[in-house]
Amino acid sequence: MSNDRLFEAYRETHPKSASFHEQAKQYFAGDGATAHTRMIKPYGPFITHALGSKKWDVDGNEYVDYTMGHGALLLGHSHPAVVSAIQEQAAKGLHYGDNHELEIRWAELIAGMVPAAERIEFFSCGQEANLMAIRLSRAFTGRRKILRFVENFHGWADQFSLPPMTAGAVFDDVTMIPYDLEVAEKELAKNEYAILMTEGGGAHMAGQIPLDEAFVRALPGLTSKYGTIWHMDEVVTGFRDHPGGYQAMVGVKPDLASFGKIVTGGLAGGALAGRADILHAFSADMPDEKRVKHSGTWNANPLTCSAGVACLNIVKTGEPQKRANELADALKRKGRQMIKENGFNAWLYGRSIVHTYLGPVDFEPDDDISPPSQNTQNILGKTPAKERLCIHLLQQGISTLGARYFVLSAVHTEEDIDKTVNALEASLAAMREEGTL
Ligand SMILES: Cc1ncc(COP(=O)(O)O)c(C=O)c1O
Structure with a gap:
């Protein structure tokens, strides 16, 4: 099954994390995760260190990080x-x-x-x-x-x-x-x-x-x-x-x-x-x-x-907020253009936290912060499509909390944004092919 192929590929690139996940399950009853928001199938990567906009896992995978400490790290990792x-x-x-x-x-x-x-x-x-x-x-x-x-x-x-x-x-x-x-x-x-x-x-x-x-x-x-x-x-x-x-x-x-x-x-x-x-x-x-x-x-x-x-x-200088918003704008602008060119059922919106919408675009909002639908099912929470997108994105070197949002910081780069848009394109294309989008 196509679903299994993604998990198999993920397991191949995350073998040490799989082993830590088995150990974690012995202690942490929430499927080995220490917070509900971090629970993901088949398992999340185990991180060794982080700096600026990046973090690395036990298998040597590098990620552009958009979890940013659940939103805490406006200045990036280890400022x-x-x-x-x-x-x-x-x-x-x-x-x-x-x-x-x-x-x-x-x-x-x-x-x-x-x-x-x-x-x-x-x-x-x-x-x-x-x-x-x-x-x-x-x-x-x-x-x-x-x-x-x-x-x-x-x-x-x-x-x-x-x-x-x-x-x-x-x-x-x-x-x-x-x-x-x-x-x-x-x-x-x-x-x-x-x-x-x-x-x-x-x-x-x-x-x-x-x-x-x-x-x-x-x-x-x-x-x-x-x-x-x-x-x-x-x-x-x-x-x-x-x-x-x-x-x-x-x-x-x-x-x-x-x-x-x-x-x-x-x-x-x-x-x-x-x-x-x-x-x-x-x-x-x-x-x-x-x-x-x-x-x-x-x-x-x-x-x-x-x-x-x-x-x-x-x-208090206002500079980090300005930079995080500029980067978020670039992610929304380039991301939406890519989405439209491919005709994906998806949208990106928000301020310095960019929210992911997966589902039919019912209308194009005339502002930057509104979702393109009234369907709260597709907007909120841990939907199966977003969880799947999260694993696809991890495979492409992008870390998110369940692909629900991209938390920008002042230290993400234009290069990070371009990598993210490319990763999103590849992930959404794969999901469309699998029939999960
Ligand atoms: C809006 C909001 N309020 C409160 C909380 C709880 O904060 P804490 O996790 O620091 O207790 C959160 C956590 O994500 C939040 O998003």
């Missing part, structure tokens, strides 16, 4: 400024269990860029910041309920689970609504929601289903009218396309905004920024019934702070 900051800090101590200057410098950088950042709090990851956004909103409003948009991703915790329901997840107090102002107002008018959560850019990785900017601009007015805290999840969009995040790009000021990925320069961590009166719940002055306590061993640990400061000092 020299980030690496030397981490090395310097590691020699001075990993964890003081006390206050230190770097945490102030890190907060100062965020506050200097992000409109919402009157006060800041640090976490171990982006999801934790989102969980705290809920806690703070509940403490501030005295309400319990959470309003969320369909398909918006905020992490794996109970409140963030995406339908169909994840086994074991308790979904109480959560209402999901489409991107529809009338529906949003109808829900908000019930005066029972503590928080409205909105994923920056749109659902999944900065906008697989993009947000309409006029819609976003209407949300602060609506939420404040009905006493609900408006939270923007900027874990992916934080600093990616604009130094002030998606909120600055659109010109809004959420009550709370969470960050992860780029904010830490590539180490584990997250941040929540927001209104001083809401974050005042952390203060020792607050009466017990209004006070929120935030513990956390890794909060603002010196190593993560050092990487965050080094990264944001570069990010």
